[in-house]
Amino acid sequence: MTTIAFVGLGAMGAPMAENLVKRQFRVVGFDMRKEAREALVAAGGHEADSAAAAAKGADTLVLMVVNAAQARAVLFEGGALEALAPGACVVLMATCSPGDVEAIAAEVERSGRSFVDAPVSGGVAGARGGTLTIMVGATAETLARARPVLDALGDKVFHVGGKPGQGATVKTVNQLLCGVHIAVAAEALSLAQKAGIDGATLFEIMGGSAASSWMLKDRGQRMLAEDPPVSSAVDIFVKDLGIVLDAGRAAKAALPLAAAAHQMFLAASGLGHGGRDDSHVVRAYRALNPRADNDA
Numbered sequence: 507m508t509t510i511a512f513v514g515l516g517a518m519g520a521p522m523a524e525n526l527v528k529r530q531f532r533v534v535g536f537d538m539r540k541e542a543r544e545a546l547v548a549a550g551g552h553e554a555d556s557a558a559a560a561a562k563g564a565d566t567l568v569l570m571v572v573n574a575a576q577a578r579a580v581l582f583e584g585g586a587l588e589a590l591a592p593g594a595c596v597v598l599m600a601t602c603s604p605g606d607v608e609a610i611a612a613e614v615e616r617s618g619r620s621f622v623d624a625p626v627s628g629g630v631a632g633a634r635g636g637t638l639t640i641m642v643g644a645t646a647e648t649l650a651r652a653r654p655v656l657d658a659l660g661d662k663v664f665h666v667g668g669k670p671g672q673g674a675t676v677k678t679v680n681q682l683l684c685g686v687h688i689a690v691a692a693e694a695l696s697l698a699q700k701a702g703i704d705g706a707t708l709f710e711i712m713g714g715s716a717a718s719s720w721m722l723k724d725r726g727q728r729m730l731a732e733d734p735p736v737s738s739a740v741d742i743f744v745k746d747l748g749i750v751l752d753a754g755r756a757a758k759a760a761l762p763l764a765a766a767a768h769q770m771f772l773a774a775s776g777l778g779h780g781g782r783d784d785s786h787v788v789r790a791y792r793a794l795n796p797r798a799d800n801d802a
Contacts, residue, residue, distance in 0.1 A: 514570035515539070516537070516542070522568075601681060626641075640656050700795050744772055777790060
């Protein structure tokens, strides 16, 4: 039985690891939170008390961590890379900058292990349903080895390029569009409410018009709720749009809309909403455009 070490049992990582268990992989998970490890055990997996312990002798290491710094800490400082079986595969599924991914891949490959750059899109719902979109940058041979694991996690696996960093580039473009779509939906709602238009009516109309987008339909209703469940936090888009802008600087590409959206997510975070659902970016607009009824 293939043994998979899974590091990062958060809102998306936990259901992803559980889907691997359901596909009959032996999954050994690690997360800093004990309750997350216990939940994996309850689902039929195994827990470890460190990333290195989870990786010991494993054939594949899946990293669903927050950023490149955490990936480096797990692999190199925490000893997970050297604990893997010789010739094992490291699958990095977190959203990281293309340059960071290339550098991490080079270090992994120097150890004799293979590397798959495989960021995902689809959110918590996609993680739970095994319907994630996975953007892969890796050689065809390496992808073939990792394919059973990826197919257990997503139903849309795209081979976007033959080298690490190319998957991260596509995810960067994806996050540019997502962040701008959420911010502009909040801006539209702010304008409408300032003029006395009911938000629910607005989104019902816009959702069926040429102005619609997946993000407008998904986040719009959550902007109307007082404290919706966290699907993706405001601070995630602070990070991800920061990656977008870094990529733009590296390519000398002007990204004015991404920069504006980044500022609004930063403002929402500064208002104390960093850990709340990313639809709370609307609170930054409400701070700029207070309504007469003071409904914030």
